[in-house]
Amino acid sequence: MSRRRFTLFTAIFLFAFSVPFLAGAAKDPHDQRLKYLSSPFEAALEMLQKQIGYNFKRIEVLRRAMTHPSFSEENNRALSILGANVIETSVSLHILRKDIEISPKDLNRRISEISNVESSCAIDGLRLGIHKVIRVSPRTNSSIPAVVCGAYRAIFGAIAIDTNKSDDAGNVFWIVHGGDIGRALAF
Structure with a gap:
């Protein structure tokens, strides 16, 4: 031959x-x-799930959470709004359990400290490497706090959708945020 x-x-x-x-x-x-x-994006989604300690039943919801409006009309805006509300509700619940007498002004300040775009939200998102995962247009900087924080919040909105329970998303938030609720609320 x-x-x-x-x-x-x-x-x-x-x-x-x-x-x-x-x-x-x-x-x-x-x-x-x-x-x-799999693509690098799919591999990054797998790694992100490991980092947050939650495996999506419907991975397409996480894909959407990691898609910025500059990249597609099917994006994370609505999930980010839901995620922000999940975080704020979870923080409020934990603070009020600890101190039911807290003033509304102090409650709002504490919520803001934990979920603020310029501080905690963006820091947690950068620590997870969201800026390396989120899909954005070539003109968009994936590292700016608003982009990172929007995607970070969208993760928790996506978890709430995936489990159909905002409490589950709030629990994952506390694990990702630092694990120790008491320490996070003590500042």
Whole structure:
């Protein structure tokens, strides 16, 4: 058999056995072979789920949470609003459990300190590396606090949608924010 025929035969043989292998990998989302088929964005979403300690049942909700309005009309704006409300409700609940006599002014100040775009929200988001995950247009800086914070909040909105429970999203927020609710509220 000539060398050229042997190479062609080998290529056909390898192709014939790799197609079923790859097709089977696409059917099982937990199959390790998928790592070879996924995009960098999908791999980043997998890593983000590990970092926050929550695995999405509907990954498309997390995809949307990590999509800035500059990138697509199907974006994270609504999820960010929901996430901000989840965070504020969870913070309010924890503060009021600790001190029911707190003044509304002090309550608002404490909520702002934990969920503020320029401080805690952006710091937590940058720590998670959201600026490396979020899809933005080439003209948009993914590291600016408003972009990072919008995506960070959208994660918790996405969790609330995925579980159909805002309490679950609030619990994940506290884990991501620092784990220790008492320490987070003590400042």
